[in-house]
Amino acid sequence: MINNQSVTQKLIDIVGQEFVIVDKQDMIVYESDGTHDRGMPDYVALPSSVDEVSKLVILANESNIPIIARGSGTGLSGGSVPVKGGLIISLNRMNKILDIDPEKGIAKVEAGVINLEISNKASEFGFFYAPDPSSQQVCTIGGNVAENSGGPHCLAYGVTTNHILAIEVVLLTGDIVWFGDFNKENNGIDFRGLFIGSEGTFGICTKVVVKLIKKPEMVKTFLIAFNSILDAANATTAIISSGIIPASIEMMDKTASQAAEESTNVGIPKNSDTVLLIEIEGFEDEVTEQELLIKDILNEFDPIEIKLAANEKQRELFWKARKGVFAALGRLAPNYYLVDGTVPRTKLAPVLSEVNRLSKKYGLIVANILHAGDGNLHPCIIFDQQIPGNTEKALSLGGEILKICVENGGVLSGEHGIGYEKKEYMPLLFSNHDLENMKNMKNIFDSKELFNPGKIFPSSRE
């Protein structure tokens, strides 16, 4: 699609000249997200209010232009990539925290607010917002809603959908509606739940009411070094099977933890093969009791070292090592392809062995980073796209890993969504009937297939 002068003028009339981009060079930044997928938009508009979003959607609808909502573009499934061109509606200017209500334990925010800013603001009242994607310093709450994002602390607290009370949405007609309820659980059909995780294919989320959680009385954070990845995987299963649900259990294999060590000097022993980062929190008595139980379980797996964060500064360093590991892997090669699959926790050890076998078969290094407590694998395939054929190799290795996840009773995504990247794998998991039902649901919101076309559904269903 080639951008047309009259549409451009109408966009300018809605959001102002300064907030419309049509120059190809300026739009390059909107061509991709955190994946390798690419697609050039025809127009980018940056609205400042829900009314402007509504007018933009009406214009795009009347002109049959695809509409792609975009937060910070940190998505890892090609979700915000305009693979069929169209209008990107960037929510970054709608970044106000509108209200924090400590009495009700809720916050009302615009969709372009950065995830971490909610916790930073809520902390003034002794609260935090639980879902904490590792990208939380950058990603938006609107993107989190669209992807139903997870994060290290979602093991105990649950993912995004468990923390959203209500959302304001702009529909294809331009109508502005609220799904959910500020004060109580939903009654009737849960459109809020339906919209969360729909990856921008149902409408544009413009405001979000989130639940806030009181900060715990005590937090203890451990970094445990193991001799093997299997010991770490089995220790994870043993802890959860004992009935303890820590706030998080994160795992980094040898490649990942060594890269993290080099970038942070967090103190991972040189002879360590795999590390777990475990955090427990709650009332003091409860945490003290859990600490003893967890140490007993860990000792059954002969750990090299159990390190307890001595203070908040050291705890932050532990988390910096984990949350900064993707950037740290940039030391090994210029490109990586981050796979996101989930398996039942008990299958972690055999699936990781398979990933190792595939890494050797393809001759590409795979660093494994896991939300281990959730059975959510993030094999990170490291490669150099300048080497001919390397990108294709990485993508097909990623595909084989996803097939293994599904064969082991898992699913195609733990948190990054299907987007463009994984849509062709959907038939691995869903029958024709399932896909038909999903398509019917999409048609209720978007019969013209204008919202984020080319995503989620395999090409045969487009």
Ligand SMILES: Cc1cc2nc3c(=O)[nH]c(=O)nc-3n(C[C@H](O)[C@H](O)[C@H](O)COP(=O)(O)OP(=O)(O)OC[C@H]3O[C@@H](n4cnc5c(N)ncnc54)[C@H](O)[C@@H]3O)c2cc1C
């Ligand atoms: C280093 C790194 C670490 C990460 N760690 C995690 C992690 O721990 N857990 C996790 O779940 N994810 C993680 N991610 C993935 C990503 O950060 C999340 O998917 C995040 O929710 C995307 O937010 P965003 O604002 O960047 O959205 P974008 O990438 O801009 O968009 C993502 C999708 O949401 C849609 N969308 C965006 N805003 C809206 C809106 N307002 N209304 C409707 N649809 C919208 C887009 O169309 C697109 O389909 C990580 C990414 C990186 C780069």
